[in-house]
Amino acid sequence: MKNYRFYFFIFFALLFTKNVFAQAPQNVIKLNIFSPIVRTLSVSYERALSADNSFQVNVLYTGYSIDDTKLRGFGITPEYRFYLSESKDAPAGFYIGPFLRYQNLNLEIEGTTDEATLSTFGGGVLIGGQWLFKDKISLDTFIGPSYNAGSVNVKDGADEDTFSTGIFSGFGVRFGVTVGYAF
Numbered sequence: 001m002k003n004y005r006f007y008f009f010i011f012f013a014l015l016f017t018k019n020v021f022a023q024a025p026q027n028v029i030k031l032n033i034f035s036p037i038v039r040t041l042s043v044s045y046e047r048a049l050s051a052d053n054s055f056q057v058n059v060l061y062t063g064y065s066i067d068d069t070k071l072r073g074f075g076i077t078p079e080y081r082f083y084l085s086e087s088k089d090a091p092a093g094f095y096i097g098p099f100l101r102y103q104n105l106n107l108e109i110e111g112t113t114d115e116a117t118l119s120t121f122g123g124g125v126l127i128g129g130q131w132l133f134k135d136k137i138s139l140d141t142f143i144g145p146s147y148n149a150g151s152v153n154v155k156d157g158a159d160e161d162t163f164s165t166g167i168f169s170g171f172g173v174r175f176g177v178t179v180g181y182a183f
Contacts, residue, residue, distance in 0.1 A: 024048075024089050028130075028138045030180030032058075039063045044178060046081070048090040054081045056097070062105070069163050071118070073105030079126070091138070091182070097126040099174075101148065107163045114158035120150030120168055138182050143175040 025048075032042035039062060046056040058077040065071065077099055085093030100123040107116045128142030150169045154162075 025135055025182035028091050028180045028182045030178035032176045032178050034176050046091050051089040052083045054090045068110045070108050071105045075101060075103035077101040092130055092132045094129045099123055114162055115155040116163050117153045118150055120148040122146060122148030124174055132182050136182055138180040140178040146172050146174045
């Protein structure tokens with residue numbers, strides 16, 4: 001009977017001291033709030049690897065149009081983040097984040113049968129800041145230069161110059177604001 005009381009006491013002691021031993025969230029799932037403007041769904045998952053760095057992967061699906069070219073497809077962006085704050089642990093604080101990006105998009109010209117596939121590969125570096133409110137809600141803002149190079153593979157009789165690839169190739173700026181859930 002004494003062992004039962006001892007275990008009962010330990011159980012309640014641990015239950016009421018849970019917050020003393022609780023760690024900051026190590027994972028964050030986020031949505032980019034600017035993506036719907038360009039008919040895109042952009043979801044990120046970030047995992048803290050240590051107190052000052054993390055790894056994030058972003059996946060996106062788009063159904064965007066540039067001029068008379070419809071673009072539909074997906075992209076994936078792995079990113080490694082170096083957190084600079086000495087007073088906060090990852091995934092909170094200011095950071096620098098080099099990234100790579102691969103995109104595969106189907107292109108078609110409205111009103112024609114012209115079709116093609118655009119595959120791009122690129123990368124860049126972001127600077128940003130992420131705040132955690134009540135250790136549950138994240139707000140992440142970022143901006144930085146990027147470069148994408150790609151190739152257009154024409155399916156029908158059109159030539160590559162027919163398709164407007166716009167912001168999906170060449171130099172650009174990657175920016176965004178994400179809101180998410182930390183756990």
